[in-house]
Amino acid sequence: MSVSFARRDFLKASAAAGGGLALEFSFPVLANAARGTPATEVNAWVVIHPDDRVVVRIARSEMGQGTYTALAQLVAEELDCDWAKVTAEFASPNEHVRRKRIWGSMSTGGSQGVRGSHDYVRKAGAAAREMLVSAAAAQWKVPPAECSADKGVITHGPSKRRLRYGQVAAQAAKLDPPRDVALRDPKDWKIAGKPLHRLDIPDKVLGKPVFGTDVMLPGMLHASIAQCPVFGGKVKAVDSAEAERMRGVKKIVRAADFVAVVADSWWRANEALKKAKVEWDAGAHGAASDETILAMLREGLADPKAASAKRSGDAAGALATAAKVVEAEYSSPYLNHATMEPQVCTAWVKPDGFVEVWTSTQNGEASMAAAAETAGVPLEKVEVHKMMLGGGFGRRGAPQDFVKQGVAIAMAMPGKPVKMMWSREEDMQHGYYRPASLVRMRGGLDARGGVVAFEAKIACPSILSYLMPGSVRNGIDFTAVRTLHDMPYEIANQQVDYAMRNGHVPVGFWRAPGQQNGVYRECFLDELAHAAGKDPLQFRLDMLKAGDKNRLVLEAAAKAAGWGTPLAPGVGRGLAVVNGFGSYAAGVAEVSVDPSGALKVLRYVVAIDSGHVVNPDSCAAQAESNAVYGLGALFEANTVKDGRVQESNFHDFPLPMIGEMPRVELVLVPTGGFWGGHGEPGILPFQAAVLNAVFAATGKRVRTLPIRPGDLKRA
């Protein structure tokens, strides 16, 4: 097995520390190496021990979505090994770069974990199997075609001789990999496609130190950080005399835009930070507020030069002559990801300049690049240990602000590992928020209630212009226009325009970026159905082509939910269908609203066609997760005053609690032939289905999120 320099170095450090903390500390990435048994890397993905244990290397990150297990299932499926002997470990980003990015993409977002790597990981499993079979055949001096493999055992058909993978792995690794391999038809899967137990769960249930915040290293120090409350502001002056005298404090680190305290425990660092008197230069945005942001978006709606995202037919002309025109404006606020684990990065600048980083990241390679850039060293001089993420939802991918800060702080403490963790307050007020947005739509109906025209004007900040400016094309950020400019509905005349209005609040990829457009579109469709006097299901089906998978999932969800069947008094039912992230999703929600206006989501049936399904139980968990994340987003908001986010913790950014969780029923309708995601599609129809159900129950249209207390109160 190829063990990188950085890994060996770390092992030495742990061993030197002896007993206590270091022995307690078993990184998943080091699990097999630490046992000290010789293992063989058959190829980059497959490591086999003499006792037949198989370690599958995983390049994507695990934040609860199940990719770690699903990818291992795909490799194991083609490898034909014994699943009971499979474990996984994260691939080393340093090794990844030195081996010419052998593991493909390390980026974990956009529900890409499986759909973006299924092909090469399955080929890796299949190639390893062929090499193992060839090695056994060579040992027996028989043609490989006479041999077969099953559950980690190779059998020579004619002689019935058997060899285990662990017995031939070392020889197999010396063979040339096959040029091309055949992959198994998913209908023949034995390991993939099954609801297997996730590999990462036992350690998490035992409380093992698997998260970024759990990192413990010999001699490690702790840091807490304060950033300018106004986005874009700078540190003007720091009076740290009192903080420096406090117990355990090692250093006050001042950077251009943050102040950090390094101490011997995180609490001591954070207490001292509270005593540091920081004077901030708010910069240009100290007066920004919800009102100025809304005004900015509203001005965007009127912008005659807004970028054109869709033109088909003549929407303006058709609206002018339509029998009926419906117009509505929808909006939603900035939203923090609010991962349960705050942003965290442990960094250690070694005497030889090597930089070692442990962090909860959605992209190990991006973390590595951020660390290298901050430390001013080449990529090869950085290792990133990918830890389990205490939630990601898009926060820990592109920005990497926490890695830059962690490395900068560690550079001020050379030779000492420093774990920097944000307080919840920092995390709430320094996110890369879901963009606030304002969308105005107009729909034209003909005399028979058919939709003849659709027009949408979108005003919102652009995520891509913040994080990947090169991806903005002709003023269009695809995450800002999705679901509105690519509707599956057959409507002859459509026009969608986008006014990019960026403001000063940083924005980022928040679970299913652009998901608000699905909320707006599907709520507006409901308004059109109501104006046309039609059933919302039939109204949509009438506009969906035969064979469209949106139609398939809509019918599946409606059937499973009992669309059209009687409901208890006071209960309303609503539906929505939105495709995205490679999959098709339709949801039916049932809600009740009491006279005080309290909304309770009782049931959410969601049908998803992701083509193939690798772990149905993980898919069900993601459907549940998306429902709760979507539920929170109906009530949560990050508001801005004096240039800063006002919410600071969970008391003013409430998350749904156990009693609020609806019954979630996932209907999997995999039609095969493509690979769609599951981390995000479940949220796409959720909020619209709920809000349409609210209308069915109360006659009230919710067009402005969040829902505030009293909004749904019976008049």
Add this chain to the structure above:
Amino acid sequence: MLKLTVNGRGHAVDVEPEMPLLWVLRDHLGLPGAKYGCGISQCGSCTVLADGEAVRSCILTAGQAVGRKIVTIEGLGKPGLHRLQKAWIEHEVPQCGYCQTGMIMAAAALLAKKPRPTDADIDDAMTNLCRCGTYARVRKAIHAAAAPVATVTPVNKA
């Protein structure tokens, strides 16, 4: 020096009495099973047992913990797994898992008081926050751990 009893072992720790127990556990005793989520007793990720009661260790000070028997996830169910941990694994409860040790500790306190909790009991006792939305499985696993062992349904294995 403060004398603390954690997971059945005595520890003398040189910390300020006002340091929250969470940080004594995590940064001074090397027990990171209790997590920091909010620091203001809102989320429950830091839940541990103090004399059998579920407490939020982010606001219980080290001084207040003196003389109380503290149990963390690392000491729950030793030897072996606590029945809640078994149910958590069988029902695939965690997603990211960050809040789950706190959830399990809160559930352990609940079962100690109410061996067969109702859904309403669970709603009242389980005030921990989970951003991944594992609540339905938390509920299912608590019922499974509370019920006779035979009703625990394993997830299919290949």
